[in-house]
Amino acid sequence: MEQNTKVTAILEALKGDYPEPRCALEYQKDYELMVAVRLSAQCTDARVNEVTPALFAAYPSLEALAEADISHVEELVHSCGFYKNKAREIVLACRMLLTDYGGKVPGTMEELLEAGFAPEYSIAFANRCMSRRNKGRIFTTFDMVVIDMYDGTMRSFKQGASVTYVIRPGDDGNEVRQITSTTLPVGVLDDAECDMADVKLAAGDAVVMVSDGLSDMDVSDHMQDVLKGIRVGDSRRMVDDILGAMIGQGDVSLRDDVTVMAAVISGSEKSSAA
Numbered sequence: 001m002e003q004n005t006k007v008t009a010i011l012e013a014l015k016g017d018y019p020e021p022r023c024a025l026e027y028q029k030d031y032e033l034m035v036a037v038r039l040s041a042q043c044t045d046a047r048v049n050e051v052t053p054a055l056f057a058a059y060p061s062l063e064a065l066a067e068a069d070i071s072h073v074e075e076l077v078h079s080c081g082f083y084k085n086k087a088r089e090i091v092l093a094c095r096m097l098l099t100d101y102g103g104k105v106p107g108t109m110e111e112l113l114e115a116g117f118a119p120e121y122s123i124a125f126a127n128r129c130m131s132r133r134n135k136g137r138i139f140t141t142f143d144m145v146v147i148d149m150y151d152g153t154m155r156s157f158k159q160g161a162s163v164t165y166v167i168r169p170g171d172d173g174n175e176v177r178q179i180t181s182t183t184l185p186v187g188v189l190d191d192a193e194c195d196m197a198d199v200k201l202a203a204g205d206a207v208v209m210v211s212d213g214l215s216d217m218d219v220s221d222h223m224q225d226v227l228k229g230i231r232v233g234d235s236r237r238m239v240d241d242i243l244g245a246m247i248g249q250g251d252v253s254l255r256d257d258v259t260v261m262a263a264v265i266s267g268s269e270k271s272s273a274a
Contacts, residue, residue: 023128025049030105031062031097035090037125043080051080062103066094093117109142119144119157123186123194127159130187139187142194143209145263152201152265159194160185162214165223166199167206169232176227201265206232211259214246222246235262 024045025036032052039048055076059065065073073087080086096115097103106112112122123142130139143161147154156164158181166177181195201207208227226245230238239260247258 025128026052028056029062031065031094032056033128034093034105034125035065037128038090038093038121039077039080039086040124041086041121042082047080051077062094062097066091066098068094119146119155120194120196123157123159127186127192139185141185141212143181145207145209147201147207147263147265152203154199154201154207156197156199157194158196159183159192160188162210162212163223165208165210165227166201167208167227167230167232168202169204169206173228174230174232176224178224203265204232205265206235206238207263207265208238208242209261210242211257213258214260232264235264238262238264 025033025040026049027033027036036048036052039051055073058076059068068091070087070091073091074083077083077087097105100115106115109122109126112125113119141160142157143164144157145154145164156179158179160183161181164179166179168175177199179197183195184192223246226242230241232238239262242260243258
């Protein structure tokens, strides 16, 4: 609740400077926006707008782009940087739209991720769509972690989201690391960026994610103390213990819905609870 109030105040201030925000990328069709957003990674929107007219002229439909020679697409998008990866991903994405989604761009974040789009690309696309359609009036936070169960690497993706905690058990209490976000939520600004962080996990580590309903309650950093002393093991019990400790604070009342998720790394197996 407190975080939403802060974001609302920021939005009101931005409306004064940008009364009619619009998407900086030029396009006519939804799939063209999808392509333009992919090209905009590590590239300016101005450069993308110089490249896409020739690309869309050479391949004027989704079907044409899906059947394109990837090497020719590479030539057309070369100046956007990382052109080999971008060209291949654009053509494959267009093919996927035709075979799996009836020629329509997925309408939800879950569908984008299930379709195989990279999280950072999915977030950027959703951000462009939301800011274009609602002009910053509606926004949402995004919070996700991807854990590679082969090498134990975790990548966190955040946009306007609450803290994620990584817990490593120790003889003298748990070591607790915080992963925070400094970005505005999805849909506020056209070119808002996503915070990403990589963490190397080990067997026995735990990852705890919370909604802002819980972080708003943490007025005295009580959550950090709770996690330092919590027994890491069964993730469902951990969630219950966290909720019990936080909601049980004397003069702190619930001001929003509360969600807690926990995952414990145990070799090649992962247990989770929400």
